[in-house]
Amino acid sequence: MIEFLDVSKLFGDHKALDNATIRIEDGTTIGIVGPNGAGKTTLIRLLCGILNPTSGKIIIDGLDLQKHPTEIKKKIGYLPEEPNLYERPKAGELLEYFGLLYGVPRNKINQRVDELLNLVGLSDRKDWRVSSFSKGMRQRLAISRALIHDPKIIVFDEPTMGLDPLTSRKIREFITTLKKEKTIILCTHYMYEAEQLCDKIAIIDKGKIKAYDTVENLKSSYIKEKTFKIGLKGIKKEILDNISSDENLRIEENGDNYLIIKTKSYENLKNILKEEITYFEDLTPSLEEVFIKLVGKKDD
Amino acid sequence: MIKQMVKWELRRLFKNRKFKIAFTLQLLVILLIIPLFGSYVKALEEGGFFNLSVGGKGYLPIGISSEKNSLTNIISENKRFDILWIEEKEGMELLRNGRISALLVIEKDFEEKIRSYRSSSVQIYINTQNPKSVSAYSELNSILLGFRDGAIEARIRDLSIATPNIELIFQPPTTNIESSQNQNTAQGQGPVNTTNIPERPSNFQEQIERTRASFEDERGGYIVLLVLLLPLFLSGGMLIDLLISEKERRTGEMLLALPIEREKIFYSKFISIMTIILFQLLFWVLALYFFGRIANPLIILPLTITAILLLSITGLIGVYSKNYKDSALIVTVTFILLFLLLFGTSTLYVAGLKEVAAISPLSLVIAIENGTYSLKEAAISILPSLSFSLVLIYLSTVLYRKDEFYFGPRPTISDLIFEFAGKLQFNRKIFSPYIISLIFGFIAIFISIVFEIFFGIITLYFTESIFAILLLWATIEEFSKSIGVFSAKKYYPLKWHEGMLAGMASGLGFALLENIIFTFFTLNIFPDYAVRVFIMRTFLSGSIHILSTGVIGIGIAERKYLVPFFLLGILIHFVYNLTVLQGVL
Numbered sequence: 001m002i003e004f005l006d007v008s009k010l011f012g013d014h015k016a017l018d019n020a021t022i023r024i025e026d027g028t029t030i031g032i033v034g035p036n037g038a039g040k041t042t043l044i045r046l047l048c049g050i051l052n053p054t055s056g057k058i059i060i061d062g063l064d065l066q067k068h069p070t071e072i073k074k075k076i077g078y079l080p081e082e083p084n085l086y087e088r089p090k091a092g093e094l095l096e097y098f099g100l101l102y103g104v105p106r107n108k109i110n111q112r113v114d115e116l117l118n119l120v121g122l123s124d125r126k127d128w129r130v131s132s133f134s135k136g137m138r139q140r141l142a143i144s145r146a147l148i149h150d151p152k153i154i155v156f157d158e159p160t161m162g163l164d165p166l167t168s169r170k171i172r173e174f175i176t177t178l179k180k181e182k183t184i185i186l187c188t189h190y191m192y193e194a195e196q197l198c199d200k201i202a203i204i205d206k207g208k209i210k211a212y213d214t215v216e217n218l219k220s221s222y223i224k225e226k227t228f229k230i231g232l233k234g235i236k237k238e239i240l241d242n243i244s245s246d247e248n249l250r251i252e253e254n255g256d257n258y259l260i261i262k263t264k265s266y267e268n269l270k271n272i273l274k275e276e277i278t279y280f281e282d283l284t285p286s287l288e289e290v291f292i293k294l295v296g297k298k299d300d
Numbered sequence: 301m302i303k304q305m306v307k308w309e310l311r312r313l314f315k316n317r318k319f320k321i322a323f324t325l326q327l328l329v330i331l332l333i334i335p336l337f338g339s340y341v342k343a344l345e346e347g348g349f350f351n352l353s354v355g356g357k358g359y360l361p362i363g364i365s366s367e368k369n370s371l372t373n374i375i376s377e378n379k380r381f382d383i384l385w386i387e388e389k390e391g392m393e394l395l396r397n398g399r400i401s402a403l404l405v406i407e408k409d410f411e412e413k414i415r416s417y418r419s420s421s422v423q424i425y426i427n428t429q430n431p432k433s434v435s436a437y438s439e440l441n442s443i444l445l446g447f448r449d450g451a452i453e454a455r456i457r458d459l460s461i462a463t464p465n466i467e468l469i470f471q472p473p474t475t476n477i478e479s480s481q482n483q484n485t486a487q488g489q490g491p492v493n494t495t496n497i498p499e500r501p502s503n504f505q506e507q508i509e510r511t512r513a514s515f516e517d518e519r520g521g522y523i524v525l526l527v528l529l530l531p532l533f534l535s536g537g538m539l540i541d542l543l544i545s546e547k548e549r550r551t552g553e554m555l556l557a558l559p560i561e562r563e564k565i566f567y568s569k570f571i572s573i574m575t576i577i578l579f580q581l582l583f584w585v586l587a588l589y590f591f592g593r594i595a596n597p598l599i600i601l602p603l604t605i606t607a608i609l610l611l612s613i614t615g616l617i618g619v620y621s622k623n624y625k626d627s628a629l630i631v632t633v634t635f636i637l638l639f640l641l642l643f644g645t646s647t648l649y650v651a652g653l654k655e656v657a658a659i660s661p662l663s664l665v666i667a668i669e670n671g672t673y674s675l676k677e678a679a680i681s682i683l684p685s686l687s688f689s690l691v692l693i694y695l696s697t698v699l700y701r702k703d704e705f706y707f708g709p710r711p712t713i714s715d716l717i718f719e720f721a722g723k724l725q726f727n728r729k730i731f732s733p734y735i736i737s738l739i740f741g742f743i744a745i746f747i748s749i750v751f752e753i754f755f756g757i758i759t760l761y762f763t764e765s766i767f768a769i770l771l772l773w774a775t776i777e778e779f780s781k782s783i784g785v786f787s788a789k790k791y792y793p794l795k796w797h798e799g800m801l802a803g804m805a806s807g808l809g810f811a812l813l814e815n816i817i818f819t820f821f822t823l824n825i826f827p828d829y830a831v832r833v834f835i836m837r838t839f840l841s842g843s844i845h846i847l848s849t850g851v852i853g854i855g856i857a858e859r860k861y862l863v864p865f866f867l868l869g870i871l872i873h874f875v876y877n878l879t880v881l882q883g884v885l
């Protein structure tokens with residue numbers, strides 16, 4: 001369990017994180033989303049013990065991070081926002097070095113390095129210098145570096161930023177495979193990424209945590225109605241009347257052979273339309289809408 | 301963990317092309333210097349640099365009327381002399397004709413007399429109309445003096461008389477070198493007086509040789525330093541590189557996330573470079589020792605201390621600087637100052653001001669080279685630098701633990717001072733500002749000492765005015781003492797009288813510690829006076845320190861009077877310094 005209790009971080013006079021309180025259960029995947037400069041990276045750095053909080057407490061597995069930094073840091077694997085690696089060493093050497101620093105036993109280190117390189121698809125590059133790696137390869141190497149000591153908590157800061165769609169997808173798939181047994185904290189400004197991967201999401205803006213809940217709860221509490229596009233065999237007067245008479249249903253758009261309807265529940269709609277439905281699409285806004293509602297602007 | 305990191309850093313460094321190039325370059329420079337340096341030292345031994353006359357081999361023809369003995373052996377080693385072995389009469393004739401520039405007449409049984417510690421005399425004749433005579437005379441004279449000192453030293457050692465008294469060596473009652481000047485010939489007489497000493501077996505040849513050589517070797521040893529400091533200064537920059545490259549390439553974040561105490565990261569970088577320096581020092585010292593360029597490989601000890609001093613400074617710069625650009629300026633300035641400090645003090649050492657110069661570890665290098673070091677001298681030149689280095693290393697780790705030095709915004713030096721002052725508040729009691737000032741007063745003495753030596757030496761280089769130095773010192777001390785009052789003012793709105801009290805507290809702290817240190821030294825030199833000195837100083841200089849900083853305190857509390865009161869404080873201090881000086885003179 002990770003607990004942030006009233007944590008603030010000031011840079012000079014600038015409050016990068018403002019009285020954040022958040023609890024993360026073991027084994028869950030948490031998304032931290034927010035626009036640029038919201039304080040996501042700051043929150044994550046505090047969690048990894050890289051930054052010291054100006055005030056407040058961070059408790060991980062019952063231990064105060066300020067008081068027991070080395071014990072706690074052993075449990076955390078961290079992929080920084082700018083995963084800069086040393087250029088000169090070979091990929092294998094780099095992993096081995098960090099493995100030893102994280103306390104992986106010397107006799108297990110080689111096996112662990114091979115395993116990880118295999119996992120991120122870099123086994124054939126073990127003896128290549130980091131300087132020869134492409135951006136995507138670097139990111140994968142950086143991820144395996146973060147995982148070298150098989151940490152219980154894994155923290156990714158914008159893992160897919162600036163990567164091509166294919167590599168991004170591979171990385172997302174990789175994170176999905178980790179989900180089963182780890183606590184994952186994923187910081188991103190791609191809303192669909194968070195929606196796809198995370199159990200719970202914290203929306204953060206200007207250093208403040210605006211919301212923290214599951215995707216469904218966030219959607220249902222910020223989006224009162226669902227939107228459906230319904231294709232019909234033909235739009236009969238009778239159907240339109242039925243819909244209008246139900247106060248729970250509202251027609252947004254009336255096409256030649258389809259309707260866009262807002263409603264709290266799909267069941268109502270199904271009862272009225274029954275066999276007439278030829279086509280069905282859920283147009284309910286995504287998490288993105290929640291985000292825009294909360295933050296008040298669309299992030300680029 | 302540190303071991304892992306050190307290994308890693310070393311491997312990185314040795315594989316680094318930049319490092320390889322630097323190392324090769326260094327090797328070339330030093331290899332080049334060795335022969336140059338060899339001929340330089342030779343030239344020194346032959347007096348080529350420090351005599352005004354120019355000229356090389358065999359430039360000075362001289363006549364010697366004597367059998368070959370240990371003295372003539374030494375003289376004939378000097379390549380600037382072209383020696384004619386002749387009778388006294390014949391020699392006088394040649395001297396008059398200007399064929400030789402000096403004539404040396406040595407007593408017949410010179411060797412035997414000297415060996416049995418009896419008096420013997422040597423006469424130098426010169427021709428004042430021959431310009432070469434002057435340099436021949438000074439050359440021969442210095443050899444004779446060296447020979448005489450060596451003989452005396454040998455005598456003293458053999459009789460197990462304690463360390464030679466300086467006055468005894470330089471002014472034995474019967475030794476005076478006269479040059480009575482006639483029209484054509486002038487005579488210098490340098491009797492080597494060793495009367496009334498019973499015969500003893502001796503290693504005397506060696507003694508004489510050593511002392512004679514030491515005269516030139518102090519300068520020679522000085523050059524050894526230049527060669528050996530090269531790797532130190534080059535490697536000092538590498539520590540900055542290790543520290544800053546993590547910031548510039550943003551790789552430090554991975555290190556900060558490691559389950560390691562932060563200071564260990566700093567230590568591992570420090571140790572890596574220290575290892576490289578030790579490796580290089582060992583290499584050069586052994587090489588130079590092997591080639592006979594240095595006499596005692598023990599000089600590696602003070603050089604290591606110098607390296608630690610250098611690295612503790614560059615380490616602090618590396619931790620403090622944001623980037624290379626930032627560090628470049630600080631490093632350049634610091635290196636110049638450090639170079640001046642190290643060389644300044646060792647110049648003082650060579651120039652004879654051994655007591656002042658002793659605190660530089662480089663002076664110990666020279667002393668070891670000359671075989672004249674003592675344990676006390678070693679302690680004096682090692683302990684201050686070492687403790688200063690440890691303080692700096694500690695400071696570096698304190699800063700390194702702060703995340704601001706990696707992520708920014710970087711605190712200014714005054715931020716750091718004020719932060720420290722904030723910790724001394726003791727829950728904001730009414731006396732807190734005075735406690736802060738008092739503690740800063742203690743610290744001010746060390747700040748003052750460092751800056752006083754630094755700028756004192758520089759001022760000495762440019763002016764020789766003692767007034768300038770006294771004014772400088774008064775200013776430095778008042779500035780250091782005022783830091784405490786400024787810090788107190790940061791946390792408390794001091795009224796003028798409170799400012800004055802805070803200033804007085806700072807002055808008190810300063811004076812107390814200064815007196816303890818001063819008394820400690822007096823206790824060493826004049827134990828009988830120590831208590832009296834302590835009491836006198838406590839009342840006199842103590843009250844001056846309290847008064848002057850009290851005045852400045854008023855200025856700090858009432859900002860609009862800051863400048864006049866500050867100047868007044870410095871003036872009081874300066875006038876006191878002057879009075880003390882007058883008293884001494």
Ligand SMILES: Nc1ncnc2c1ncn2[C@@H]1O[C@H](COP(=O)(O)OP(=O)(O)O)[C@@H](O)[C@H]1O
Pocket residue numbers: 011014015016034035036037038039040041042043707708709
């Ligand atoms: N070291 C720093 N010094 C000053 N301001 C900083 C520093 N780090 C972050 N900030 C500021 O704090 C805010 C939060 O930054 P960050 O946590 O990096 O945002 P995000 O990761 O959400 O884009 C930003 O306004 C940023 O400018």
Ligand SMILES: [Mg+2]
Pocket residue numbers: 037040041042081
């Ligand atoms: Mg960020």
